[in-house]
Each structure stands twice: as C-alpha cells, then as structure tokens.
Amino acid sequence: MMKRTKNSLTIRDVAEACEVSISTVSRVLNEKADVSSETYEKVRRVIAEMGYTSSLAATSMRSRRTNVIGVLVVDLGDPFSLELFKGIGKAIYGTEYDLIVYCSGRIAATAQSGWERWHLSRLDGSIADGVLVVTPTTEDLTAISPLVAVDPHEHNIFPAVLSANREGAIAVMEYLISLGHRRIGFIAGRQGLVSSNRRQQGYIDALEQAGLPVDPALIQPGDYTRETGFRCTQNLLTLPDPPTAIFAANDQSALGVIDAACEAGWHIPGDLSVVGFDNTPQAARSMPGLTTVDQSVSEMGYIATTMLIKLMQGKSLDEPVCKVPTQLVIRDSCQCIA
C-alpha cells in the first residue's frame, strides 16, 4: 500500500512553520474567538503563503459542519440533470456553500433499486451536510442531514420539489380545446418514465373533463426523441380521421412533429396545431410556430437548492413541498377551429 508519503500540506506543517500548536492553527481556521490577533495574523499569513487547505476528508470526519451540499444523480449526462445543474449552480453562487455532485459508474450498484440509499449514506453524514436527491424513489431513504428530493415519484416524508407535468398537460389541452379542437393527437414520452405518464394522464383527464372521447388511435407511443416524434406523426396524419392538433410530450418529439408535417405538406399552424412540452427552453424556442408548455427544470433545481440551504441553516420551510408551475408559451397562436 501507498505509504504516508502524502506530500501535501497538513495542519501540522502550518503549525510548525508558525511555531504554534496544531490546535491554534485549527482555531484560526475555524475563526474561533480566543486567538490573539497577533497570532491570528501570523497564522493566516503563513497559510496563505504555503497555500494550505484543510483536507475535506479529515474535516468532514471530525466536525459535522462542512458547508458542502451533496447532489445525488444517477447519470451525470442526462438532460434533466444537466438542466437542473443550471439552477443549482445559480442558487449556490455567492453563498458560502460548496457543491458536490456525486454519481457512480458502478452500474451494479446503480441498477438495483437501493442505489440511492447506498450513495446517500456515502455523502450524508460524511462529507456533505445537506443533500439534494434526484431520483424517482425516495421511499426507504434515511438521512441524518437535511434532504430535499427533486421530482420524486411519490413524495413522502422528505421536502420535495415537484414538477407540474399533469397540470401542464391539462393547460395545453384546455387551450387546444378552447380553440375548438376535438381530435387531438398525443405523442407520449419514454415508456415508464413518470414524467411521461403524468403528461399522458393530463391529456386524458382534460379530454374526459371536457366530455370528449379518448381515442386510443390518437395516442402514439413516443420516446422523447425527434425521430420517433416524426414516425408517430406520420401515423397520426395518415389516420382515416386525422387529428387537427398534436400535443407532443416533449420538445424533441415536437420537432419531429413539425418535421413530419412539413414533409407531408401540412402547414403549421394552418393545417395542424402543434404544442410541445418543454423541459429545456431551448430547442423548441428556435422553431417558429410552435407553442410550448415550459416546465423550467432549471428553476426546479434553483428552488430545491434554496429550500435545502434554508434547512441547513436550521430554518424551517414555509411549504415542505413545492410544485413548480408550468407556463404556456404561445408563440404563434394555434389554429382556431370554427
């Protein structure tokens, strides 16, 4: 095994250089009151000169206060997490907190349910003293530090930030229905994802609420990709009785809808109204004629982080569960059916 040859500096090196004891240096590091200003200055200066930094590991172990926020994600690269990071980064900017995004490459540990639990306990009570968990299942999680769940499947004891998937979908449908549309196609998201299910539920609920029939042929099994959106739209447009409007479960599929409609010679929004659910207000923004429901995922990250910081400061939350609203963004209004 590697030997003690950690050539990095320790508190001991600083102490020796200052000719004071280790505890004095520690006091300075932690801004304790009872250090003579003379000693204080000297230690500070030496620390700066040597470029010493206390070891995160050692500090974490000894004291509960690390000022580190841990963020647990399954996949560092998925669009949802990425979008979330924007908001999280914004939220800690200028604060005294540090951020640690933790993500494991071990699929074995990750694939089986319970990875959250495993990784959580690695951060929580260790180097982080507040945790943001991005996972559908917060069920059997236990934490000793404050924890905020981001868009959990079902919210339980933990404070959480929820997205308004169903509500947003209903808003879309009410808008389209108010324009007179009766046959509205739906392109679902990736099967099994809560977001997709909830959006589809909103689609169905809105139809039923309006007393409109739910035609299974109008519901296409998408997967959040542009290509599938394209194919699904082709299916819809070649129906004997095609829809007058299409609601796509995300921005990418919405682009696919437009691709297919254009190729088939349909005019948007003249012949077909298109609305997309948009998590990352970007891709869809560049398409003219597309109405979207924006669910600002980055704002979810921002809000979640704000909540967590509050908890870490010992304050209590006004609302333990915060639902981030969606916004219907009408660029060119959709076609009106007389």
Next chain:
Amino acid sequence: MMKRTKNSLTIRDVAEACEVSISTVSRVLNEKADVSSETYEKVRRVIAEMGYTSSLAATSMRSRRTNVIGVLVVDLGDPFSLELFKGIGKAIYGTEYDLIVYCSGRIAATAQSGWERWHLSRLDGSIADGVLVVTPTTEDLTAISPLVAVDPHEHNIFPAVLSANREGAIAVMEYLISLGHRRIGFIAGRQGLVSSNRRQQGYIDALEQAGLPVDPALIQPGDYTRETGFRCTQNLLTLPDPPTAIFAANDQSALGVIDAACEAGWHIPGDLSVVGFDNTPQAARSMPGLTTVDQSVSEMGYIATTMLIKLMQGKSLDEPVCKVPTQLVIRDSCQCIA
C-alpha cells in the same frame, strides 16, 4: 458543536452485529483474501441487512484508494461544463469509479486567481484520487494524484485535452475561400475567452494564408449570444460592401445571423453563406441551411476522463496532450461564388 450523535452506522456496529472484529469487517469490505468464506458470507449479509456503507470521509483519509474521480469546475451551470458532463458521465458509466463534481459558491475564493489551486487541494489527496480540472490556468497547480486538464489556456506539465478552435476556424475559412468567397464576415465570441480569441485567430490566419486582406470592418464584436449575433449581422449587411459569407464564432450567434438575414430578406444560402462554430451540436442542428464546424465538447470530456482513468490505473499515456478535432458539417452547401 454537534455531538457524536451520528446515528449513522459505523464499521463498529457491523462488527458487533457479526461478533467479529472491526478489521475483519474491513477485510471483507476491501475484498481481502484471507477471510474464511463462512465469515465473509456472514459479514456481507449483515452489511446488506443493515444497509451499511463505509464513510467516504474516513475511507479517503486512511487509504489513498477511493476510486473517486474529482472534477473541478468554476460554474456548474455554464454550457461548456454541462456539455463536458455528458462525455464524462459516459466515460465512467460501467466502470468501478465514482464521480464527484466539485464547485464552490464562494465567489471570493473563486474570483481571485488561485481558486483552482485551493479547490484542487481540497479534492486531491483527500477524497479523490484522480482529478479533472476545467480551467484556463493550470499554471501553478500541483497535484499528488493524476490530473488531466480540460482545454487549458496554455498547456504545461499536465496531460491535457485541447480543443481545436483555431484549426476548426481555419477549416471553415478554407472551405469558404475555396468556394470563391473573398469578403467573409466574422462574428466574434465573448471577449476575453480563449475559445473566442483562438477562433478569431484562425479566421485571420486563414485569410492571410490565402493572401486575402483582413478588413476590420468585417470583424464584429459578438458575445456568443443570438441577440448580439443578430445585431452584428445587421451591421455587416448594411456595410457599403457587405460580405458574401459570415462565419459566426458559435451556434447561438449563427442563429442570430440567420434571424437578421431572413429579416433583411436575404436568402440563405443563396445570397449569403453562413457557417457557425458549434460546441453543443443541438441548437444549430435544427436550422436548415446552416453549415457548422462541430467541436464536440462532450467528446473532450469523454477523452479527458479516459486519459485520467488510464493514469489512475498506473498506465502511461500514448499522448500526453490530445487535441480533439473539429468536423465541418455541411448540411446544405454554401453558395458558390464564380
């Protein structure tokens, strides 16, 4: 200060539950050879039952081996880092490594030069045993673990992944010049950023190499945003002698170019050839008629991580510096000047 009341499990709890010593549990945890299979099984079972996880902090402190890759970024939310994460995530997926992205909210520590150094020493030699540093200045950095720099300003002793900003820009210019263009506008990126400077340098170098004059009026001070790209293009198009082609330093400005050209009634690529430098192959992709040079930032992340893992495994690198090539993606070929 908070007391010892860490109600989280320790190795001691496991040992007691198994009625073995702490070291035996440690041996099991670290897959050491000399444990009877009987004991091994029992300990494993108890660990699973209790849901015990070793403390990252304690493990890091005692052994140098943590299997944790640290990634140092200034801003968790900026597009470059985000794009990088995609590649990094992909690279560790399925490996035995864990990832920790570290980012500080303390602007004081961040703003002044030397933040890298400070944060580096926090990770390196502490919880991470390999570090990826995303920063322009790797100058006075020292590390005791393997370190790979991502797109550093100037590369020095550390292995690094470099982007081919200048080379990509030259490729664009050679392409446009080969089509017969003589007056090519350039919309620069955010002032002060290396990426922008390098791209502009490529623009100038290519012109000089081709024996073409460098007209300052054709170089517009952009800032990587669509809006500024729009205004810069208006400036270019209203020139007494407007360019026949425009090269935008990134995808967003390229979109701005198209916006402005369309508004002014110019046809693309009929009246004006447009090429954009693209870091995040997404926004520009949705625009028809736009040719881009793709610099896959996510691939830089992937490559950097691969290099780092190799180093962490004690292997040596074939090439200490890897320049990730750009690719000219011609969607509809640009206008040809007779």
Next chain:
DNA sequence: GTGAAAGCGCTAACAC
C-alpha cells in the same frame, strides 16, 4: 490565549 490529548471511522501493519 495556548498546548496536550482524546478521538471521528477507517485501514494496515503486526501479532497470535
């Protein structure tokens, strides 16, 4: 105001 000493949870000699 400052130092000595006892651990935090864990690993790695070293004994048996």
Next chain:
DNA sequence: GTGTTAGCGCTTTCAC
C-alpha cells in the same frame, strides 16, 4: 484466519 494496535488530519474538551 482473526484480533490488536497505531495512526490518517483534523476538531475539541480540558488543563495550564
């Protein structure tokens, strides 16, 4: 094979 023991770098009583 397994237990005992000495720390890793730090914080925190408790003396002085």
